[in-house]
Amino acid sequence: MSLQETLSNQVKQAVKSSFDITLETVEFQATRKEFAGDITVVIFPMLRFIKGNPVQIGETIGNYLVENIADVKGFNVVKGFLNVEINDSYYINFFNNIKQNDAYGLVSPKAEDKAVMVEYSSPNTNKPLHLGHVRNNLLGYSVAEILKAAGTKVYKTQIINDRGIHICKSMLAWKRFGNGETPESTGLKGDKLVGNYYVKFDQEYKKEIEELVATGMSQEEAKKHAPILLEAQDMLLKWEAGEEETVALWKKMNGWVYDGFNITYKNLGVDFDTLYYESNTYLLGKEFVAEGLKSGVFVTEEDGSVWCDLTEDRLDKKIVQRADGTAVYMTQDIGTAIQRIKDFPDVGGMVYTVGNEQDYHFQVLFLILKKLGFEWAKNLYHLSYGMVDLPSGKMKSREGTVVDxxxxxxxxxxxxxxxxxxxxxxxxxxxxxxxxxxxxxxxxxxxxxxxxxxxxxxxxxxxxxxxxxxxxxxxxxxxxxxxxxxxxxxxxxxxxxxxxxxxxxxxxxxxxxxxxxxxxxxxxxxxxxxxxxxxxxxxxxxxxxxxxxxxxxxxxxxxxxxxxxxxxxxxxxxxxxxxxxxxxxxxxxxxxxx
Incomplete structure (x- = not known):
């Protein structure tokens, strides 16, 4: 039992025996440097229950502590603060008990307790990791280690965003402009090579928008009808349909990126126990969209898109599947969460390390999972964090202005x-x-x-x-x-x-x-x-x-x-x-x- 716990119990006993009052809690604070004492009992909160002068109340409790706790050698009262002095022997005994314990302060998890899965990193496979990812990885890894040290069984994981229109943009740019170059032929890490083509796509896309605007098309229409974007969207449909050439290119370029990521993770000193890929989990998400339609959690709109109406929960309507049947981020996040519990039945909660621009997304995700009837959904936590800026300003991946x-x-x-x-x-x-x-x-x-x-x-x-x-x-x-x-x-x-x-x-x-x-x-x-x-x-x-x-x-x-x-x-x-x-x-x- 800690000193504070011991003192708390004895202060409650002192109040009970001296004033016939039962205290629920006792407030402590560090003793101010100018006063003698090692720990301070704050008397003021007690005045709601004990009528009297705070100095006299402090004196009464202080005398009780000296008489009943061997480690208390004296006290003084300054206004409503009882400063308690502790014998040297208490600190020396404490020290002798912990000095040979190399794991002092760290607790081993119990086998029977539920585990927590901590997700961090979770990059897109269209660019290398940057400074923002660094904060994400450091936070997630550290929180996982701290949870373990506090006695929780932890699995460290990431969800790799290996599908979607952004991936197809890098693929298409490489297909158009890459001339078959590889990490080996260029001497570049694979994630950097693929990232260069994500930037190249954006450059070409902007050129095409300017050309369309010059013909009299509005800026908004030009953004929607730029040929390179339409081709990338077509590539995404081919990928989801399993078209052989598109899938082969996807596997090749993602392989380059994974090799590059692994080097960065090793240099940064972070690791993972298990990996998940959106290209797998979005399918399970689509299955549960179908289940949610049957149970009334989701509804189909006239255009065929599927939504969850959260207006009664003071949120808005959220799309979970597009009209063309393709998945959105919410679809795959639903699938990923469910898959993790299937793979690790001892997991009772999850921590998602994701920037604060996604606060609303996770509020919706957690609520949808609860509506789908998953008990563990009440133990989901979004470790929301602020962005990292440099003196030169905000970073933008597609413009190539990130800090690698x-x-x-x-x-x-x-x-x-x-x-x-x-x-x-x-x-x-x-x-x-x-x-x-x-x-x-x-x-x-x-x-x-x-x-x-x-x-x-x-x-x-x-x-x-x-x-x-x-x-x-x-x-x-x-x-x-x-x-x-x-x-x-x-x-x-x-x-x-x-x-x-x-x-x-x-x-x-x-x-x-x-x-x-x-x-x-x-x-x-x-x-x-x-x-x-x-x-x-x-x-x-x-x-x-x-x-x-x-x-x-x-x-x-x-x-x-x-x-x-x-x-x-x-x-x-x-x-x-x-x-x-x-x-x-x-x-x-x-x-x-x-």
């Missing part, structure tokens, strides 16, 4: 190299060690900069600002971890033991550090409940700030006696382990030297 994910990863490593060389921190490293460290620092900077921000907020990403060895950045935290490793290497040479140390008086900085370590399990659980890696990121930064304050004010290897030296080395090791665990949940590596 591979280029960004390389650029981050180069920036890390330039700053490291400028600071002169890598004397004695081999060239191979330097390159590995540049990648670790660069990726750590990128991931931390993105994940420290609440997912719902939009980000203005500045690569150079993210790689800073001072402030709330990944490299600053990595550097602190490496500093601790240096301390531990020096300590090992003096044969520091792993014995339990109990007979010492804690320095104020040691106690503050222990309090911060004590918060880690709760932060993990809160981050899982809120699907927010930002809570882990900012907790880790706070821990590092506390350690650096401890490091500057307390001598570790130069302690006055062996007991203090052993304790401080052990404390430093636990801090390093907690940093490593916290960063592991963000998908960030920590270097042993830096």
């Amino acid at each position: 994910a591979d280029d960004l990863i390389d650029e981050m490593a180069k920036t890390a190299r330039d700053i490291s060389e400028e600071l002169g921190k890598l004397d004695g490293y081999t060239e191979e060690e330097k390159q590995a460290l540049y990648k670790t620092i660069g990726l750590g900077a990128l991931k931390y900069y993105i994940l420290k921000v609440d997912p719902k907020k939009r980000i203005l990403f500045d690569p150079k600002e993210s790689i800073d060895f001072q402030g709330n950045t990944g490299p600053f935290i990595q550097y602190t971890y490496a500093r601790i490793q240096s301390i531990l290497r020096k300590a090992a040479s003096t044969t520091i033991s792993d014995q339990n140390i109990s007979e010492i008086s804690l320095h104020e900085k040691e106690k503050e550090l222990l309090k911060q370590i004590q918060l880690f399990p709760e932060v993990v659980q809160n981050a899982a409940a809120q699907h927010s890696p930002a809570l882990i990121a900012n907790y880790t930064y706070d821990l590092v700030k506390e350690f650096n304050s401890f490091y500057q004010n307390v001598s570790i290897l130069g302690a006055d006696n062996d007991n203090e030296k052993v304790f401080r080395v052990q404390l430093s090791n636990t801090v390093a382990n907690t940093i490593k665990n916290g960063f592991g949940l963000l998908g960030i590596d920590v270097p042993e030297r830096m």
Whole structure:
């Protein structure tokens, strides 16, 4: 039982015995720096139930705690705040119980519990991954790791958007202008090659629109009747009909893209347990559209299109199948969700990592699945996140103005190299060690900069600002971890033991550090409940700030006696382990030297 839980129970007992009042909850907060105490009980909310002076109420509860809890050594009351002082022995006992637990704060899932499937990445196969995909992948992967650390069984997955008009645009452009070129003949990653043809289609499409407008056709009509667009639409119909040549081209070009994606995922440090393809799941979606028609969930309009009327749910009508029988995004998302439960019966909920421009889509999807009678539909969650902007402005894939994910990863490593060389921190490293460290620092900077921000907020990403060895950045935290490793290497040479140390008086900085370590399990659980890696990121930064304050004010290897030296080395090791665990949940590596 945590200190807060123990205090909460005893405060309730104090109120019951002293005032004959039953409290449902007790409010706590951190004690302000200017007052003595380790944790503060807020008296003001109790005044709704207890009549009296808040200072006197605080005094009564404080005396009760001193008499009934051995770990409480004293208290003071400031207005409506009861500041409770805790004995050093409580923190030392806590530390001795967790210091050898490398998985402190992390919980193993129970086999019998329901699993959660976390979807992220989910790219289109008509272009390479870009900066927006990077935020998606980092968020989804981190949330999956955090859920696992909080005790949930997790499957990591993606739905690959490998069908639709956008795919046909790249296919048609390659067929018209590609002259048979391949990733091998060009030396390009397959996803980049295919992406170039998506841009080429848009360029040709705009030319044709201008030509039609010049003949007197309106802009809107020209957009609908451009020959290259009509041909792409015809290609989509041929694909859905299984026309052999079209399907063969689709398989070939998608194969190029998958090879390219896999390289990017490896460089980014994310992985998946299972993959789904829209080209498969849309068929199951169409089956359930037919089922929904029978049950009255869907209706057919005069033109043959199928819709779901959600007006009674304060939404609007949503199309689930076009008049020509082809599927829309909603069709395939219905099929994908159902297929996942068929494949993994232990899944009781899903998390969809998708940008906030799709908020309404998922609101509708979840509601339709509930109307189709699926019990698990109440456990679906849209991890909605804001877009990533650059100082130069918004990115557009079809115009070729995106920041390519591979280029960004390389650029981050180069920036890390330039700053490291400028600071002169890598004397004695081999060239191979330097390159590995540049990648670790660069990726750590990128991931931390993105994940420290609440997912719902939009980000203005500045690569150079993210790689800073001072402030709330990944490299600053990595550097602190490496500093601790240096301390531990020096300590090992003096044969520091792993014995339990109990007979010492804690320095104020040691106690503050222990309090911060004590918060880690709760932060993990809160981050899982809120699907927010930002809570882990900012907790880790706070821990590092506390350690650096401890490091500057307390001598570790130069302690006055062996007991203090052993304790401080052990404390430093636990801090390093907690940093490593916290960063592991963000998908960030920590270097042993830096």
